[in-house]
Amino acid sequence: MQPGQIISGEFLLQRLVSNHQTGEVWRALEIKVGRLVLLYFIPEPFRKDRAAMERFQRHFIALRQWKHPHIVPADRLAEQSESGAFFVSRFVEGPLLNEYAAQWIQAEGRFPFHLIFDVLRPVAAALDEAKTQNLAHRSLSHRMIVVSPVEGIQIQGFDLPGIIREELNIPDDSETIRYLAPEQILNRKTGALSDQYAFAMIIAELLANKVLFTAGSTEELRTKILTTPPPILPNYPDCVNASLQRALHRDPTVRFPSCLYFLNGLSGSIPVDFPPPYTVPVRGDSSAVVTPEMLDSVYNLSASQTANPLTKTSSTALSTVSSTSLTLENRVSVRDMISEKLVPFKKIVAAAQSANAEKIVPKIRKEQRIRFLYRLWIFLLFISFLTGVYFFRDYIISLIF
Numbered sequence: 001m002q003p004g005q006i007i008s009g010e011f012l013l014q015r016l017v018s019n020h021q022t023g024e025v026w027r028a029l030e031i032k033v034g035r036l037v038l039l040y041f042i043p044e045p046f047r048k049d050r051a052a053m054e055r056f057q058r059h060f061i062a063l064r065q066w067k068h069p070h071i072v073p074a075d076r077l078a079e080q081s082e083s084g085a086f087f088v089s090r091f092v093e094g095p096l097l098n099e100y101a102a103q104w105i106q107a108e109g110r111f112p113f114h115l116i117f118d119v120l121r122p123v124a125a126a127l128d129e130a131k132t133q134n135l136a137h138r139s140l141s142h143r144m145i146v147v148s149p150v151e152g153i154q155i156q157g158f159d160l161p162g163i164i165r166e167e168l169n170i171p172d173d174s175e176t177i178r179y180l181a182p183e184q185i186l187n188r189k190t191g192a193l194s195d196q197y198a199f200a201m202i203i204a205e206l207l208a209n210k211v212l213f214t215a216g217s218t219e220e221l222r223t224k225i226l227t228t229p230p231p232i233l234p235n236y237p238d239c240v241n242a243s244l245q246r247a248l249h250r251d252p253t254v255r256f257p258s259c260l261y262f263l264n265g266l267s268g269s270i271p272v273d274f275p276p277p278y279t280v281p282v283r284g285d286s287s288a289v290v291t292p293e294m295l296d297s298v299y300n301l302s303a304s305q306t307a308n309p310l311t312k313t314s315s316t317a318l319s320t321v322s323s324t325s326l327t328l329e330n331r332v333s334v335r336d337m338i339s340e341k342l343v344p345f346k347k348i349v350a351a352a353q354s355a356n357a358e359k360i361v362p363k364i365r366k367e368q369r370i371r372f373l374y375r376l377w378i379f380l381l382f383i384s385f386l387t388g389v390y391f392f393r394d395y396i397i398s399l400i401f
Contacts, residue, residue: 094148124259131192138162200247
């Protein structure tokens with residue numbers, strides 16, 4: 001597709017807004033009525049998945065029936081032979097949130113704290129109301145919030161692009177990963193609490209005037225988000241940092257019941273305590289904990305050394321391993337947990353998944369199978385011994401007496 005091309009005899013393409021694996025997004029002119037629209041083209045792999053398309057159509061109908069003054073609705077779903085299926089939404093004129101914030105930062109050196117509530121309260125209200133409709137944005141970021149001088153705050157790209165990303169399991173770039181909740185990175189169930197995480201991350205970056213998590217690669221960024229708590233923002237009161245720490249917690253159940261509740265905590269109008277660290281307790285010993293980071297480091301280290309003893313370990317990996325050494329007090333290895341039955345197998349797997357270390361789950365399963373087969377072998381030897389004693393009991397008695 002290219003500028004000037006006419007789609008379905010109705011839309012004149014003007015410029016490419018974004019080109020992602022979730023599909024191209026074009027600004028276009030609806031010729032008959034003379035209005036600007038956005039065309040979201042659905043990628044071919046998604047269109048070929050019948051179950052995925054049925055889910056998409058259900059969400060499209062639900063989103064179209066639900067009207068909210070701060071959410072840009074999807075007008076219609078269409079299909080044409082050349083470019084395939086696409087859906088249409090209204091184009092909102094105005095700067096994106098990051099562009100709007102940059103103007104204030106340039107003028108005052110920072111984004112005014114009071115504007116967080118003036119500008120983003122409509123976003124919180126829209127996300128909370130979407131929750132009552134079983135809808136979620138799934139890919140909220142500063143690029144999805146338009147500060148329109150005419151229409152006010154508008155959220156675009158609601159729900160539908162996020163479904164495409166989840167169904168296709170698309171590897172995200174660093175710009176997208178920054179706003180993905182840990183459960184989204186781990187490909188688990190997502191919803192309103194995932195949107196709250198993205199909403200809190202947008203606010204945290206506005207207040208900090210910088211990106212909270214920086215990394216040299218997308219994989220390193222994923223690991224940081226999953227294993228490192230967000231930094232405490234200096235020059236802000238405890239109510240702000242406690243609210244951000246809770247809304248950005250890795251465990252969705254620790255987050256606030258709603259985005260408006262989170263804003264109330266941020267403003268100090270309700271008391272908010274700092275959340276506890278996310279750990280997996282060891283059964284039978286309340287003082288002993290096994291962190292997801294430890295599970296990850298133990299098996300990553302053993303795997304890398306086994307695969308290639310000459311492989312150099314990065315300083316980051318070494319620091320992670322040393323900080324989670326098996327000799328630390330009140331901590332045990334995965335192998336010990338399995339052999340001593342200190343932690344149920346399901347909890348070990350859950351901790352590994354929480355650390356974005358699903359690749360070590362097969363190793364844990366293998367360890368369990370080996371120990372099971374060893375016990376089975378010992379049991380069979382014991383049964384064979386008893387059987388032999390039973391059948392040769394007369395001969396054994398004659399030897400003894």
